[in-house]
Amino acid sequence: MINLVRNEMLKLLRKKRLYVIILIIAFLVPLFTYAQFKEIQDQREKMGNQDWRTTLQQEITDTQNRLSSSRIQDEWRKFLKIRLSQQQYYLENDIDPRAPGAPTFMRIFVENSIDLLLPLLVMVIVADLVSSESSGGTIKLLLTRPVKRWRILLSKYLAMLLSISFIVLSVAVLSYGISGVVFGYGGWNMPLLTGFTVSGDELLTENVHIVPQWQYILMEFGLVWYVCMIVGTLTFMLSVLLRSTAAVMGIMLASLIAGAILANMVSSWESAKYFFMVNLNLTNYVSGMATPIEGMSLGFSMSVLAVWGIAGFIIAFVTFSKRDIY
Amino acid sequence: MSQIPALEVENLTKKIKGKQIIKGVSFTLVPGEVFGFLGPNGAGKTTTIRMIVGLISPTSGTIKIGGKNVRTEFTEAMRHLGCIVENPELYPYLTGWENLVHFQKMDSSIPKTRLNEVIELVGLQNRIHDRVSTYSLGMRQRLGIAQALLGKPKVLILDEPTNGLDPAGIREMREFIRQLAREENLSVLVSSHLLSEIQLMCDRVAIISKGAVLRTDSVDNLLAEQERVIWRAEPLSLAKEILSLETEVTEGPDDTLITLYNEPLLPDWNEKLVNAGVKVKEMRTQLPSLEDLFLEVTGGESID
Ligand SMILES: Nc1ncnc2c1ncn2[C@@H]1O[C@H](COP(=O)(O)OP(=O)(O)OP(=O)(O)O)[C@@H](O)[C@H]1O
Numbered sequence: 141m142i143n144l145v146r147n148e149m150l151k152l153l154r155k156k157r158l159y160v161i162i163l164i165i166a167f168l169v170p171l172f173t174y175a176q177f178k179e180i181q182d183q184r185e186k187m188g189n190q191d192w193r194t195t196l197q198q199e200i201t202d203t204q205n206r207l208s209s210s211r212i213q214d215e216w217r218k219f220l221k222i223r224l225s226q227q228q229y230y231l232e233n234d235i236d237p238r239a240p241g242a243p244t245f246m247r248i249f250v251e252n253s254i255d256l257l258l259p260l261l262v263m264v265i266v267a268d269l270v271s272s273e274s275s276g277g278t279i280k281l282l283l284t285r286p287v288k289r290w291r292i293l294l295s296k297y298l299a300m301l302l303s304i305s306f307i308v309l310s311v312a313v314l315s316y317g318i319s320g321v322v323f324g325y326g327g328w329n330m331p332l333l334t335g336f337t338v339s340g341d342e343l344l345t346e347n348v349h350i351v352p353q354w355q356y357i358l359m360e361f362g363l364v365w366y367v368c369m370i371v372g373t374l375t376f377m378l379s380v381l382l383r384s385t386a387a388v389m390g391i392m393l394a395s396l397i398a399g400a401i402l403a404n405m406v407s408s409w410e411s412a413k414y415f416f417m418v419n420l421n422l423t424n425y426v427s428g429m430a431t432p433i434e435g436m437s438l439g440f441s442m443s444v445l446a447v448w449g450i451a452g453f454i455i456a457f458v459t460f461s462k463r464d465i466y
Numbered sequence: 467m468s469q470i471p472a473l474e475v476e477n478l479t480k481k482i483k484g485k486q487i488i489k490g491v492s493f494t495l496v497p498g499e500v501f502g503f504l505g506p507n508g509a510g511k512t513t514t515i516r517m518i519v520g521l522i523s524p525t526s527g528t529i530k531i532g533g534k535n536v537r538t539e540f541t542e543a544m545r546h547l548g549c550i551v552e553n554p555e556l557y558p559y560l561t562g563w564e565n566l567v568h569f570q571k572m573d574s575s576i577p578k579t580r581l582n583e584v585i586e587l588v589g590l591q592n593r594i595h596d597r598v599s600t601y602s603l604g605m606r607q608r609l610g611i612a613q614a615l616l617g618k619p620k621v622l623i624l625d626e627p628t629n630g631l632d633p634a635g636i637r638e639m640r641e642f643i644r645q646l647a648r649e650e651n652l653s654v655l656v657s658s659h660l661l662s663e664i665q666l667m668c669d670r671v672a673i674i675s676k677g678a679v680l681r682t683d684s685v686d687n688l689l690a691e692q693e694r695v696i697w698r699a700e701p702l703s704l705a706k707e708i709l710s711l712e713t714e715v716t717e718g719p720d721d722t723l724i725t726l727y728n729e730p731l732l733p734d735w736n737e738k739l740v741n742a743g744v745k746v747k748e749m750r751t752q753l754p755s756l757e758d759l760f761l762e763v764t765g766g767e768s769i770d
């Protein structure tokens with residue numbers, strides 16, 4: 141099996157796809173770093189010459205005032221307390237929450253690329269994994285060797301798994317390495333709030349707690365990897381079903397973009413939440429953004445994605461081992 | 467023939483979308499023989515070969531390679547098989563060497579030393595480290611064969627191996643195939659739609675048309691029945707008269723006469739013509755076209 145996976149990795153490397161992906165990331169990261177840098181400058185200007193410590197101190201006082209009011213709900217009080225400790229931590233440790241370091245940039249970058257950019261990159265790698273063998277005719281040699289068909293497909297799937305892990309890792313390394321030049325490399329321990337849940341229109345704060353940024357980032361990268369694997373599996377299935385790589389890319393591209401559009405408009409079409417493409421934005425649950433459709437939660441989205449992924453995996457393997465190759 | 471057959475195909479049928487494409491094909495290959503699979507375009511040669519190599523599953527029938535059933539003992543059967551189905555398609559973005567290493571790694575029983583053996587066998591030493599996309603068709607064909615021979619198979623299956631090769635390439639391929647059968651005791655199944663090719667390369671031949679084997683016989687037998695002699699002589703009418711006494715004569719195009727090919731009697735016939743004062747200008751044997759052969763084998767049913 142290791143030999144088979146090695147073969148697949150060799151073919152992937154020779155096709156130069158991975159290099160292209162790295163180049164794309166290495167090109168985009170400086171672009172976004174610059175954008176982020178501009179935005180921070182902009183904010184600074186708006187605040188005038190005021191020192192960020194003064195602003196933060198004002199915010200702390202404001203929170204303390206609200207806490208001392210007797211009419212607030214228990215739950216809200218708890219949330220404010222957590223917020224307060226976060227703000228105090230910033231002040232005590234001399235962290236400017238609005239001047240991010242490389243870890244913060246990294247986090248923002250993956251939060252924004254989880255639903256479209258990264259799935260697209262994954263698609264570029266996976267789309268022709270099987271279909272290129274069918275259209276190139278090499279599948280006839282591959283499947284007339286003394287190796288069972290499912291093992292051949294599994295070796296391709298494992299090669300996909302390795303490539304996706306590699307992509308996610310390079311996003312992490314490149315975004316940290318490049319943005320650090322501008323923002324500095326510190327900030328791993330900055331406390332962040334997480335644990336928001338949504339019920340109806342309300343953002344529930346009862347489970348909110350503070351985690352250090354490194355842990356937060358680890359969590360988000362885990363989710364990113366998960367999303368990429370699901371998108372990869374579905375692309376993989378299409379690649380098995382279709383001979384034409386262009387068709388595979390077309391279908392995946394259409395679904396991903398449809399997902400991005402749907403996420404903005406389907407709040408009233410409830411069953412749309414069972415589409416895999418509106419569930420890609422898993423990091424939103426961590427940061428507590430509103431969900432596109434009511435009743436969606438991290439667990440829900442992950443399960444929907446898992447069902448799609450498992451179905452795709454089964455369809456791919458069953459058709460591949462039974463199909464007639466013409 | 468006490469040995470187990472290298473390849474055994476029995477009652478093979480295939481239905482695609484309700485259409486019966488292969489209708490009960492049977493044949494066997496003994497070790498060391500080159501077997502021709504002769505039929506016009508669309509006869510079902512490639513479809514049959516795809517079933518033998520396990521790319522498509524037969525609707526019914528059994529296939530055994532080296533005694534192993536392709537359906538139930540797939541990996542064991544494939545160990546004994548090397549094949550090129552239709553075109554020799556390898557990875558164009560890899561070098562010839564990398565392509566071979568790729569397929570060597572797929573079978574743990576092939577030692578790495580085997581690579582140099584097969585490369586030498588097909589004579590690709592000089593270009594083996596170039597990318598396959600820079601290869602000519604003939605070189606690809608040879609690399610394809612090198613790949614097929616990697617696992618020291620008992621059976622080699624080549625679908626139209628001379629397709630697209632120039633006359634020198636065709637000749638080289640032919641000799642190579644004969645040599646493999648002779649020296650390595652390999653059984654080779656070669657498909658073609660050219661009788662002349664099969665005649666020069668094969669020991670036995672199966673004629674296939676519309677998905678059924680019409681006849682399986684040794685090439686010598688088939689040709690003995692079917693070979694013709696073309697005569698060009700003057701005066702033609704006299705020649706015809708004399709030959710008619712000896713054998714069946716038909717008139718061919720361009721003032722020629724056609725008789726059966728009968729080697730022992732041919733000098734006699736010639737002598738009689740000469741004695742009668744006929745000037746024999748040309749006397750040559752001619753293979754029947756595939757079409758003639760089909761007409762003969764099917765008793766008049768035409769191919770379409
Ligand atoms: N996937 C398919 N679907 C429908 N019909 C098919 C399919 N594959 C082959 N056929 C039909 O089966 C018949 C046999 O085709 P096959 O390719 O085996 O012929 P062949 O003998 O190899 O011909 P050639 O000399 O042209 O290579 C043809 O009539 C073809 O139209």
Ligand SMILES: [Mg+2]
Binds near residue numbers: 511512513625
């Ligand atoms: Mg064919």
